[in-house]
Amino acid sequence: MRLHRNLVFAVIDGLIEIFNEGGYADKVIAKQLKRDKRWGSRDRSFIAETTYDIVRWKRLYAEIADVKEPFERKDLWRLFAVWCTLRGIKLPDWPQFEETPTRRIKGRFDELSNTRKFRESVPDWLDELGQQELGDKWDAELAALNKQAPVVLRVNRLKSDIGALQTALAEEGHETENIKPYKDALQLQERANVFTTEAFKNGLFEVQDASSQLVAPYLDVEPGMRVVDTCAGAGGKTLHLAAQMDNKGQLIALDIYGNKLKELKRRARRAGAFNIETRVIDSTKVIKKLHNSADRVLIDAPCTGLGVLSRNPDAKWKLQPDFVEKIQATQQSILKDYSKIVKPGGKMVYATCSILPSENQEQIKKFLKTEEGSDFSIEKQKTVLSSESGYDGFYMCLMVKKDKA
Template sequence: MRLHRNLVFAVIDGLIEIFNEGGYADKVIAKQLKRDKRWGSRDRSFIAETTYDIVRWKRLYAAIADVGEPFERKDLWRLFAVWCTLRGIKLPDWPQFEETPTRRIKGRFDEFSNIRKLRESIPDWLDELGEKELGDKWDAEIAALNKQAPVILRVNRLKTNIGELQQKLVEEGHETENLKAYKDALQLQERANVFTTQAFKDGLFEVQDASSQLVAPYLGVEPGMRVIDACAGAGGKALHLAAEMDNKGQLIALDIYANKLKELKRRARRAGAFNIETRAIDSTKVIKKLHNSADRVLLDAPCTGLGVLSRNPDAKWKLQPDFVAKIQETQQTILRDYSKMVKPGGKMVYATCSILPSENQEQVKKFLKSEEGKNFSIEKQKTVLSSESGYDGFYMCLMVKKDEKK
């Protein structure tokens, strides 16, 4: 591989913003990709994937390069040199790479590969938490979460089917593989920006991880039901629910952030999902009005996001120990308050993209012991580990509310 100076500079500039200025990797990379209109798909791919790679392995590379935060510009060039050396990429004769100790880099890599928190490039507290909660499974799980996430599409059955979509994507130059264990999923054989395809513009698919695609079907919705997606965000699962309902019935998408619901409306128009109604939770009245009214409620709760580190590697550097405790309080509040919207005989799914039992099974146990949860019982629950599935880590629990009349 021959390195191009302007592409490497884009990577270094992006890393400064992510590491030193608190920028979110996805937004920083999106901005960097707009720097030069002449860049082709291969150039953009290099910038995005190299930046994500160095973000993912920040602690390991910094230890090998013997540099610490906040990083100076020369430190980031050293991290980049480590990245190149470990991938067997020949360093060009640039001033920034003078006296790069290639042999020492490989030696230190071998040395640090024996220490899990360095090998997997994670903060001490996160390594301790993972081991405490997952025990023997933590080794394999954190290794899986450090792998690059595949690009998975969800076929929008309101507009097309898997066979038709595959054919349309082939015509646009994208080969996909049918994931038989996931009824609506296709996996891109080669990573690409599919958002520019006509098929995407026509609303024929969404980009959604295979594990995330398990959540909507888990709720067991049917056409004609009243369904509430109580933490809808920008609506990935709401759109899936609309397809599961065949656009029939009422699907109410709630969120505390009105701007996310605005994005959901835009996505729903593109997807042809016409049974979605958005409501911002701007007071407690919004929830109270819906008490005992829903056949199904989805609580896709805010969480640490530890199951999606392969997709958001900068999250492990932004996440702080005190946030874990705070988010668990929020999860319990959501379970107790929002479960009141389920009507007697109705069902609710509590889901997170976390792998921690303290955010998952323990939260459900605590809820079932509460006043608000005493009429609920578990019908089924599922933990998806990245190390076992090859996709995001997820948890989902289906609960039924007792119908006193029966």
């Protein structure tokens, strides 16, 4: 591989913003990709994938390069030199790479690979927490979460089906494959920006990880029901629910962030999902008005996001130990408040994209012992580990509310 100076500078500039200025990797990379209109898809792939790679392996590379945060610009060039050396990429004769000790880099890599927190590049506290909660499964899970996430699409069954979508994408140059047992999913054979395709613009699909696609079917919805998605965000699962309801019935999407619900409305128009009504949770009245009224309730709860590190590698550096405690308190509060929306005989799914039992099974156990949870019982629950599925880590639990009739 021949390195191009302007592409490498874009990577270095992006890393400064992510590591030193608190920028979110996806937003920073999106901005960097717009720097030069002449860049082709291969150039943009290099910038995105190299930046994500160095973010993912920050701790390991910093240990090898013997640099500490906050990084100076010359430190980031050293991280980049480590990235190149470990991939067998010849360093060009640029001033930034003078006296790069390639043999020492390989030796340090071999040495540090014996220690998990360096080998898998995680903070001490997170390594300890994962070991404490997952035990023997933590090693394999960490390794899986450090792999680049595949691009998975979900067919929008309001407008298409798997076969028709595969054909449409193939005509635009994108080959896909079915992945079992995910009945609505297609996986891209080669990474690409599918948002520019006519198939996407026409609402034939959404980009959604295979594990995330398990959540909406878990809720067991039927056309004509009243369904409430309480933490809808920009609506990935809301749109999946709308398709499963065949656009029949009422689907209420709630969130505390109005801008996310605006994005959901835009996506719903493209998808042809017209049974969705959005409501911003700007006071307790919004929830109270819905008490005991819904056949189905989805709580896709805010969480640490530890199950999706493969697509959000910067999260492990932004997460702090105190956030874990805070988010668990929020999860329990949401469970108690939003469960009141379920009518007697109705069902509720609590889901997270975390792999920690303390955010998942333990939260459900605690909830069932509360006054609000006393009328609920578990129908089924599922933990999806990246190391076993090859996709995001997820948890989902389906509960039934006692019918008082």
